[in-house]
Amino acid sequence: MRRILLVFGTRPEAIKMCPLVKELKQRDTMNIKVCVTGQHREMLDAVLQVFQVVPDYDLAIMKQGQSLFDTTETILSRMKNILDNAKPDLVLVHGDTTTAFVAALACFYLQIPVGHVEAGLRTYDLTAPFPEEFNRQAIGLISRYHFAPTERARQNLLNEGKDPSSIYVTGNTVIDALKTTVRKDYAHPELEWAKGSRLILITAHRRENLGEPMRQMFRAIRMVLDEHPDVKAIYPIHLNPIVRKTAYEILGGEDRLHIIEPLDVLDFHNFMARSYLILTDSGGIQEEAPSLGIPVLVMRNTTERPEGVAAGTLKLTGTSEASIYSCFTQLLEDETEYMKMKHTANPYGDGTACRQIADVIEMV
Numbered sequence: 001m002r003r004i005l006l007v008f009g010t011r012p013e014a015i016k017m018c019p020l021v022k023e024l025k026q027r028d029t030m031n032i033k034v035c036v037t038g039q040h041r042e043m044l045d046a047v048l049q050v051f052q053v054v055p056d057y058d059l060a061i062m063k064q065g066q067s068l069f070d071t072t073e074t075i076l077s078r079m080k081n082i083l084d085n086a087k088p089d090l091v092l093v094h095g096d097t098t099t100a101f102v103a104a105l106a107c108f109y110l111q112i113p114v115g116h117v118e119a120g121l122r123t124y125d126l127t128a129p130f131p132e133e134f135n136r137q138a139i140g141l142i143s144r145y146h147f148a149p150t151e152r153a154r155q156n157l158l159n160e161g162k163d164p165s166s167i168y169v170t171g172n173t174v175i176d177a178l179k180t181t182v183r184k185d186y187a188h189p190e191l192e193w194a195k196g197s198r199l200i201l202i203t204a205h206r207r208e209n210l211g212e213p214m215r216q217m218f219r220a221i222r223m224v225l226d227e228h229p230d231v232k233a234i235y236p237i238h239l240n241p242i243v244r245k246t247a248y249e250i251l252g253g254e255d256r257l258h259i260i261e262p263l264d265v266l267d268f269h270n271f272m273a274r275s276y277l278i279l280t281d282s283g284g285i286q287e288e289a290p291s292l293g294i295p296v297l298v299m300r301n302t303t304e305r306p307e308g309v310a311a312g313t314l315k316l317t318g319t320s321e322a323s324i325y326s327c328f329t330q331l332l333e334d335e336t337e338y339m340k341m342k343h344t345a346n347p348y349g350d351g352t353a354c355r356q357i358a359d360v361i362e363m364v
């Protein structure tokens with residue numbers, strides 16, 4: 001029986017790979033194993049628990065304030081032992097994290113075929129997202145199979161000269177996840193607190209935004225909140241200590257903004273579905289929001305996910321205080337503009353991506 005090893009390590013990869021693990025495990029034609037690097041610890045474990053996925057291998061690499069050197073070298077050396085031991089015929093990695101890049105690199109050194117889930121997204125700007133744009137392109141160089149979420153992603157891969165027969169357009173597995181999490185009867189004390197106000201959901205964590213860009217984001221948000229008493233904001237904050245220090249410094253003490261611990265994915269998706277507006281620099285949220293019909297201000301200068309912008313649900317604000325202040329204010333005050341953004345669109349498929357990917361893997 002062919003041995004397939006899935007490797008992931010951070011929250012977003014887990015959210016998008018766990019549904020695939022479950023789909024693959026339902027089939028009795030392949031031997032499926034899961035390796036987590038533990039690049040994230042608590043945020044990864046929370047997702048594994050929601051989806052009830054128990055890893056076969058855990059590299060447990062996370063340390064507080066880890067650098068790219070820390071994650072890269074620890075994953076690379078520990079991955080070799082796992083690959084030697086598991087002897088997979090195919091390794092599946094996801095997206096653009098250090099976990100995905102380094103796992104693919106380890107496979108390349110050992111000449112093990114790689115399948116790349118969420119392949120072909122590009123900004124073609126190696127500074128943003130950093131280092132993810134490089135990671136995703138490098139994984140593309142190494143991969144034998146490219147699972148592209150959209151036609152646009154496929155086109156990027158074709159333009160780079162990839163063999164057309166190695167590319168499969170499947171939709172994004174995040175839509176599969178979303179189908180299982182959003183519930184009509186959902187309730188949460190924080191949502192009770194926000195009842196009667198327009199709820200703004202905030203997340204921010206990008207490495208290239210740490211420092212001054214993040215301070216500018218938070219200052220703009222604080223100013224807009226002060227000027228709009230009918231608005232309340234919830235910010236489930238990333239565990240990165242640098243993000244937390246900046247956020248508490250600038251947003252702490254604001255009565256209508258609650259900074260809370262990261263939410264489980266089930267909670268977060270339900271918070272999203274009940275938000276008036278989302279402000280984020282996250283990648284995954286840009287994919288989830290269009291199918292929920294929630295407008296998003298993307299606090300970045302560029303995006304590798306232009307589908308949501310084209311669909312009208314997302315708007316790039318840049319990272320300066322002035323531009324975020326102006327876009328945020330406009331969306332709160334201009335009902336017509338808001339309604340133009342608030343509609344559901346589904347650029348990322350119909351929630352059958354896992355089934356489609358598993359079909360391909362069974363066949364190749």
Ligand code: UD1
Pocket residue numbers: 010011012039040041042043044062063064065066067071096097098099130131132205206207239240241283
């Ligand atoms: C990583 C990925 C990024 C992805 C993001 C999702 C890279 C280079 N970056 O960035 O692509 O968008 O995850 O969130 O792969 N921490 C904890 N507990 C956790 C998770 C993080 O304490 O469960 C803290 C640790 O101090 C850790 C720090 O956050 O050192 C940063 O984590 P790291 O994975 O290095 O970077 P992210 O910014 O999370």
Ligand code: UDP
Pocket residue numbers: 011012015203205236237261262263264265266268269281282283284285288
């Ligand atoms: N998310 C979550 N809890 C939170 C914030 C986000 O479960 O408190 C989910 C969100 O729905 C999305 C993913 O985490 O699926 C995005 O992860 P993140 O922003 O950490 O990474 P990125 O997508 O930017 O790589």
